[in-house]
Amino acid sequence: MFKKIAFLALSSYFILLLVACSGVSSVDGGISPVETIALDDEYGAAVNVEKNDVFALDVSRPSSKGYRISGAAFDPEMLRMERYIEYDGGSGPRARYLFTALEEGATDVLIRMTPEAGGETVVYRQVAVSIGSGNAWLD
Numbered sequence: 001m002f003k004k005i006a007f008l009a010l011s012s013y014f015i016l017l018l019v020a021c022s023g024v025s026s027v028d029g030g031i032s033p034v035e036t037i038a039l040d041d042e043y044g045a046a047v048n049v050e051k052n053d054v055f056a057l058d059v060s061r062p063s064s065k066g067y068r069i070s071g072a073a074f075d076p077e078m079l080r081m082e083r084y085i086e087y088d089g090g091s092g093p094r095a096r097y098l099f100t101a102l103e104e105g106a107t108d109v110l111i112r113m114t115p116e117a118g119g120e121t122v123v124y125r126q127v128a129v130s131i132g133s134g135n136a137w138l139d
Contacts (some may be wrong), residue, residue: 022111026080031082034036039111049101054082061093062113069095070114070121078107078131084128093095104132 033056037045040060047053061069072081082098099109106129113124 005113012121033098036096036129039127042045042125044126046130048130051104051132053131054098054100055129057097057099057109057111057125059097059111060089060091061095062124063093063116066068067113068116069124070112072097073110074099075107078103078105079109080128094133099105099129101129101131106130124133 028083031054034049036056037047038058038059041044047055057072059069072084074081076078078101080100080102082100083096085096085098087094087096097106097109097111108125108131109127111127112121114121
């Protein structure tokens with residue numbers, strides 16, 4: 001009888017553990033962005049979101065070209081970075097930044113890269129972000 005109870009308890013625990021981990025394993029880390037901007041071949045892009053919206057910037061990692069992503073520069077009064085996730089996108093390694101828009105206005109996100117052998121940091125991708133309905137002329 002004890003073996004049945006132990007087996008049922010462990011099985012229940014394992015199932016709950018799998019369910020809990022399944023939300024964390026998504027590409028967006030359990031956060032649902034209102035918009036995802038894929039920055040593959042374009043240097044620059046633009047996005048218009050509302051205050052408190054979460055949006056994602058998705059880029060291919062430049063490791064095949066001898067570079068690595070070294071971070072993102074943005075205005076912390078306008079945007080909050082929620083997550084940075086590296087994953088395999090099928091066509092190669094990718095990275096995804098998730099941001100929350102905090103204040104109305106306009107700002108830029110600069111995704112930077114550095115040569116793997118060392119050297120100067122350069123801008124890899126640039127995204128113009130407009131936050132709020134007052135920026136409708138950018139649509």
